[in-house]
Amino acid sequence: MPIRGVGPRRARALLVVASLGALVAVGCSTDETGLPTGPAPQTTAPAAGAGELGRAEYPVPGGARVVSPSGDNAAAGTLQAPWRTLAHAVAQSPARSTVVLREGTYRESVQVYRKALTIQPYPGERVVLSGSDVVGGWTPDAGDFVRRGWTPSFPRTPDAASSAVTPQAPLAGFPELAFVDGVPQRQVGSRAEVVPGTFFVDDGADAVYLGVDPAGRRVELSARAWGLYLTGAHDSVVGGIGVRHFATPSSDIAALRAYADRVQLERLVVEDNAQSGISVIGTDTQVRSSTLYRNGQLGIHGLHADGLRVTQNVINGNNAERFDMGYQSGGLKVVKSRRLRFDGNIVRDNIGHGLWVDQSSYDVVMSNNTAQRNAAAGLHLEVSARGVLAGNVSTDNGETGILIVESHGVDVWNNTALYNRWRDLDILDNDRTSSNLAAAEHDRRWPLPNPEITWDVRDISVRNNVIGGGARNLPVFRVDDVTHVRSYADMGVTSDYNAFYRRDPSVGWLTLFSQEQGVLVAETLGEHRQVNRQDQNSATVDGPVNPWVTDARAGDFRVPPGAPNRLGAALPARVAEALRRSAGERMPIGPLQAPR
Template sequence: MKAVTMPSAPEHRPSPPIRVRTAIGALATVVAVVAGVVVPVTSASAAPTTVASDSSARVSTSGWGTADKGGAWSTWSGPSTASFSVASGVSTISGLAPGGSATAALASVSVKDVEVRGKIRLPDSKAGFYQGWELRRQGDGSAYRGRLETGGSGAVSLAVTKVKKSGETSLGRVALPAGISAGSTVSIAFRAEGSTAVSLKGKAWPVASSEPGWQLSVSDSAADRVSQGGSVGLWQYASAGNTSRSTTSFDDLVVVGSPSESAEAAPAPTTPAPAPTTPAPAPTTPTPAPTTPAPQPAPAPAPVPASPDSSQGSVPVGSARYAVPSGAIVVAPSGSDSAAGTSAAPLRTATAAVAKAKSGGTIVLRAGTYNEGVVVPFQKKLTIQSWPGEAVWFDGSVPVGAWQRSGSGWSTPWSFFPSAEIGGAVDNPRFVSPAFPYAARPDQVFLDGVQLTQVAPSQLAPGTFAPDPSSGRVLLGTDPAGHEVRISNKQQAIWVQSADSTVRGIGIRRYATPNSDKGAIRFGNTGATAENLVIQDNAMIGLNLENNGGTLSRLTVERSGMLGVGTNASYDLSITDSVIRQNNWQRFKEAPVSGGIKITRSRGVTVSNNDISRNYSSGLWLDESVYDSKVIGNTVEGNEWTGIQLELSSKAVVAGNTITGGKAGLQLMDTDDVRVYNNSIGGFSQYGIKVTQDERRQATAPTGQDRRRPIPDPTMTWVTGKITIANNAFGSGGYYQVFVLDSKTHRSADSMGITVTGNAFNQRRTTAQATLVGWGAGDNKTVTRLDSVAALSAKNGSWRNVETSGVLDLGGMGSLLASSLGIVSTLPADVAALLGQPGTARRIGAF
């Protein structure tokens, strides 16, 4: 199986701006890491010093040659090769494949208080890619990273993250103005200063615009902060979901040590000095050796908060501060399972603590790594949490150093080979795509924290591994010398069987969870609480919940093999304030299950204020008899299939969400009684909102019913109808902004009870633009194009909508939205309350 680990953000102190002129040549998804020259100035009073710069005023057809100041560039790309060249005043990385990354490093530079400035031409296509500038990069790959993040809608965000071997943690993120989008040429500045508390700042602006103040400013004082000087650089990754190779160019890079605010507007130096000539690779977390670079799978989007106020996602592991109650059982890696379990005499394992604890008790884990699988039995209500301010990881892998050369690769003896069976079949083709034949195999190998790709033994190559149960070995395609290699040896971190139990403040990673075990962390009883958990790089489902009253909040769930969060038969479920990104990492088929969050056979569901983005399938999927759901105020960006989907369900409010990218923004299928209010939807490749019906009916279907309810269930029919689409803003994109069709049972859209009013559409001027509304006929196939708001009014005289005068994305529609409040449909009282707005609030699009 394959997975990736993402790095984090830089440290700041006021410094003079460093100007970087970036190339506007070819477009790419590229990674360049600039190492900083060692400067013995770390105090705020030290004079600003240019430690590296590069105007790209040379010609090189193989690599980037030597910078003007800072030494020779070393370059690396993977898993397939990209080209590095310098010509016409720009440095270019071209031909970077989807799912690939690249680095270009200046090996002789090291600096602590630092500012990097530059310009970059973003790729023209509206595809996913992540551009980063790394500061204080350490030998183990730790660094801060300033990032530009682009999704399928073309919108760009500015972020700061912290990179550690364990992964990449978001420290803050803001959306950039609409003037910065795919194809823009952008100036950037990132700064890191301080030691006890690391100050990190960033900004980005179109080259033709005046420079703004700092747009993002955060501080990192966590125990794992990067407080020492290190390399400085550029990093970039092309999303695996992109459809073509990409190219990006850079020039006039400048790196300043001990920057000062007064130097911020100073022009870039124009006479940089030459530097060393010994390259050293600097890929994503961690750095592969120059001769045998480790593969670089997709860096996941920032796991923790999606915004600087930390309103979404878990706090970083090691930052939670829950009180330690009297009588708590204490565990520490240095303890003994024969000890008393007190702070002075801790137990060694969580397993022993569960056995010792009484129902109603609390288990507190001291800092460290726990390679365990823990079961909380039915009769014990427990709280499991971290010690205040200490980093606790449940890690399902172990380091393996005993490798020997074997054929074209290396091998080690191994005995743990988890089952690849799903639904009674190994590599079940109902779930597994032929393009990713090993998706269901939970085996995992990590090289320097980066998950390698699983292949057959005959396909072994650099960046891959192959389990070989017949010989009791694991085969590795990359030379392990000088690297940390970890292999997953546990299936599940925690299975909570008891009611009213809580797990909070810890991290869970690298478990080789087979389908039969459901999630790396699994809750099987009522009243479960999961809070401030970071769940990364697990083989099947990150977190699975299977009963009523579950409260899931402040989670960060990334790179799960199949699904980030799965819930079934969970009445009164709440999923809030979480980040669910880049799941379905193994690329299971879109159906029957994969993606960010899937909820089935549940009632009274609330999903609010989550970032559900860039999952390799659907973002949020409510399916098979979900009744009375509220999907409120979520950011749903760049998911490959559908952003939000309601299927075989009834009674829902979908309001205040921002949904961009993917094939469809919102899909309503075999679902009735849905109120879709005040969403911002754009950048979709096919449908903004798709309303459809197939042949399934609740009373006669062989599966999908809620078995706790009577069958047939009088509260739902699985017949699409009674749908209000009001006060939504539709940005450019796709074939249809709203599409309504019963594809099986000879019902026309006219008979389905659809209301479309108070919306702002993109005007359709040419056939290349999306139709406002596609209106299905009763023959299951004919669709009438309603290409203007006048056509909508002719369909129903009470509908009042507006349209743009040209093709605009969501960011460009502000003026129209503000001037069109007269057509807004009044918010129902309960919808207004869910949105936190007065009933008199008038707005088009998300609040």
């Protein structure tokens, strides 16, 4: 409901019986530069992402099986006499073998079934596993171009059949893909809609229509649904290759599926696939130093992925097909999993949340990540328990910097959440209850109801963060129960040693904290301290320059020497572990690592 009679200068710790969830914020600029003074020496983060394909230098072990696009499956599978296809090599290689791929594009789908294999490129060679074929035979047709006799067909999910597909993007569930000189073309729903930069697949007529003249250009159409499927292939390793152009339907989830334990995925470039890039179901899998780019729904999907470690990846531009952001889309979403560790990732420009953990997950650490310009929240923890969010930078996101919903036992320490369109830090309780045993959010591998995961906000500590600078007419920091039953004190939310920044204090509140009869809105830190009895050692600055940022344009969000209230609270053990520090150590507030 709207708030009436409350101007920015009259908010003075006013009790408001309403939630601000329905308010709409306007956008904000993102050109803050901070102070020019340099930071004290700090840990420098290693580079993230796979880099350019063809630069991996994996050693070739003795006895490796070798594959080349110019090889022969009747050959010996050696360096001198390579096989031709990866599928043949996988079928012929015994467990614990290494399969080495020579340079080229492998247009095939490959399953590794119940044996451990290592799949890698030859040193210095560029290898791509592709779901598309190069297609010729185009003819002019009423101003466009048609390829007849195109028979690959894939299951489609129209918007009426899936809550993940919206009327705004009704073809998101149509997995067909087309590329002209490597550039994705946009799929349209009828022949009449075809214009340059688009394509239409007439499944019934086995025809594809293209809006640009293909003469002298490389046209690729997706001909396979998925690329690599590790089924029970425990202890397998896949590294240094590209996986792209797979027309993955919703039933297959991802182009690369690691459905096994202790799988290592590294230095991969997984891009331009119709659904998720990578899907993980299994224990103790690692996804590291890889690039997940422009996949149709998610960069990384996880279910029952206990012990999953996602480290030093670049996860950018995913949900390219614009599935519903509130369902399952964006950079990464992992559900019903335990012992999750996401560290050192760069997560930008995803259409949805950046990093999202949901549905009764337990023991979650998000540390030292950079989440920027994602369309929803940068970091999101939902109906889960025992979490650490530490050392992250979450800025310029389309909704919230850090969003915690119906979760408990969470430490939010040493993050910078700035310039986000809605709120910078949002802790929200709602009406879901774990006593509802029919709810889909339960992890049914455990007895229900699970006393470890109660689906309520409880015992959350907020320390050593730099927060603010974002929305107009919305609080920088919110703690709210939308059912208006529990106060912030009932929820056990405590906050101190933080830095609050606002460009213009006349157009926004500082905090909103839930009370038993509504919410308390505080305009100043003094009011917040008085009415909420929190942040006694915190500081606030209003104005054009944020003193708690070294150089935002350069991506350096460490707090510079000389900033007010720079020294934070002593680190508890699990926060210290996430930040690679010692328990009890007092460090500067905000993130501690230099930008990558």
